[in-house]
């Protein structure tokens with residue numbers, strides 16, 4: 436396969452819970468995968484030209500200085516015809532992806548719900564708690580244009596929002612997360628095994644697991660461990676638990692709980708607390724609460740790890756920050772901009788993780804390179820979407836270290 440082309444939709448691994456696609460539905464996803472790659476690469480490059488040739492000179496002429504904030508660049512770029520067209524196309528690619536995914540899952544609603552029910556009744560890997568409230572910061576908008584967010588249900592015991600998330604993620608990411616959309620979790624495992632080859636965590640908590648794309652590879656890599664994957668959204672958890680059971684994973688439990696209230700778990704009861712692509716979807720009030728709870732339930736010597744796109748910093752050019760901000764203003768990611776602008780180390784320090792215990796490491800999705808060749812520029816063109824992340828983490832100081 437030519438390395439500048441994304442993989443075909445047929446490269447997706449067909450686990451038993453995966454919704455079935457007919458020829459035309461798969462063709463639409465193929466179109467969108469290519470369209471997204473084209474928009475972020477060939478066409479997307481025009482944004483930089485628009486900035487350098489038109490928007491920046493106009494800004495300098497008007498203000499007598501360069502932009503000092505990404506929002507100043509946004510104001511200028513939003514008036515530029517090229518950028519507006521690119522942005523409209525990108526927004527439409529999200530709408531089309533959701534439209535296709537949604538109609539795929541709704542036409543097999545009965546089958547999907549029944550299959551999930553069967554897997555979940557037999558596996559005992561799903562624990563729902565109807566008293567858990569959906570956070571208003573999740574229900575107020577359809578996050579990344581996903582109809583019904585992660586939580587909506589067509590009827591009792593429904594799984595279709597989870598199924599839609601699974602069936603279409605491949606198109607959104609241009610196939611960069613691998614056949615099981617688990618390239619992030621696999622990368623985390625690779626990082627942990629390299630960092631601490633002999634480490635054997637016994638209990639692992641994944642907060643905001645959605646359908647478990649990235650919690651499952653952790654469970655698979657640490658079969659001696661018990662993984663508790665929590666989320667507030669029952670519809671996603673039902674699908675995730677059934678998907679994991681269908682894949683033959685047994686050491687993971689999908690539990691409905693909010694990261695803001697982990698009171699059902701004792702202090703120090705987990706060796707590893709993981710979040711993957713989760714923090715940027717939290718309100719500024721929820722994030723510190725969740726981090727403080729995570730700190731409480733993490734055992735001394737344990738690991739906390741957050742996988743996110745890189746935080747903005749003085750080292751990141753303002754134009755890149757502006758491009759990375761696109762989802763915040765055009766794709767219903769209300770917290771993206773503010774979250775990425777925060778000093779995450781300070782937020783973690785305030786939640787109880789001493790600065791000297793913290794680290795930042797780069798991780799890149801681990802996928803089968805035969806099927807998923809890297810894009811020619813290694814994904815770096817895809818501001819905010821590339822399968823390259825920063826791991827923001829800390830090893831919680833042991834009790835002796837704290838006492839010393």
Ligand SMILES: C[S@@+](CC[C@H](N)C(=O)[O-])C[C@H]1O[C@@H](n2cnc3c(N)ncnc32)[C@H](O)[C@@H]1O
Nearest residue numbers: 585643644645648649666667668693694711712
């Ligand atoms: C972007 S998704 C996370 C993706 C997922 N970690 C993965 O690896 O595929 C965000 C998830 O966080 C969940 N969520 C939001 N607020 C939460 C909270 N307070 N506690 C637990 N889950 C929450 C949402 O329901 C959603 O499923």
